Amino acid sequence: MIIRPIAPEEVGAVGELVVAAYVAGEHLSEGDAYAATLREVGPRMNYTLVATIDGEIVGTICLCPPDGQSPAVLAGPDEYEFRFLAIAPGAWGNGIGGALVAQSETQATAFGAQRMVISAIDLNERAINFYENLGYTRLPERDWSPTRAGNDTPDTSIRILAMYKELDLLSTL
Ligand SMILES: CC(C)(COP(=O)(O)OP(=O)(O)OC[C@H]1O[C@@H](n2cnc3c(N)ncnc32)[C@H](O)[C@@H]1OP(=O)(O)O)[C@@H](O)C(=O)NCCC(=O)NCCS
Secondary structure (H helix, E strand, O other): EEEEEHHHHHHHHHHHHHHHHHHHHOOOOOOOOHHHHOOOOOHHHHEEEEEEEEEEEEEEEEOOOOOOOOOOEEEEOOOOEEEEEEHHHOOOOOOOOHHHHHHHHHHHHHHHOOEEEEEEEEEOOOOOOOOHHHOOOOOOHHHEOOEEOEEOOOOOOOEEEEEEEEEEOOOOO
């Protein structure tokens, strides 16, 4: 497996992969307005990594610094955040997701981050278990709800759980 930055000509395919994975995970329906955000990889291209096996893209992650330009939602000073983690549905359970998270943690640590913060919708039990097994802990005081287009009030029927992992421990291993 190779993990590398996305190439410009790959944004369309990666957008489709993200939507396919979220739909397969049963935490997004095809018609959901959020699918358009997931598909629109171009604006987050500079932060997006892909995993390939034999030249085929099998997974992606978006590693976001708190630089005011990345799509970070939670990350503050000393923190990095990853979003839009998605593995092609046929490739789940082979360690690709774990490898993308590990690579993101390594890069964030190298850039001086002390903590990784992430979000997962509450009904995505598979991802929440996966993150817990990778050492992530709930951060309930930073749970949030998204806004819908044209409405600034958070839609509290959607509950996004915050989780974190201390990264400074990695450098002492
Ligand atoms: C959640 C998701 C990213 C996990 O990716 P993945 O590539 O399947 O993850 P991994 O293979 O690294 O780990 C999954 C499980 O397989 C196990 N595993 C890892 N390598 C393995 C291998 N070679 N053989 C068998 N099992 C293995 C891991 O131990 C892990 O088990 P755990 O979750 O109980 O810890 C993936 O299911 C996905 O894309 N889901 C839909 C999108 C999504 O939910 N994204 C996150 C939004 S917050």
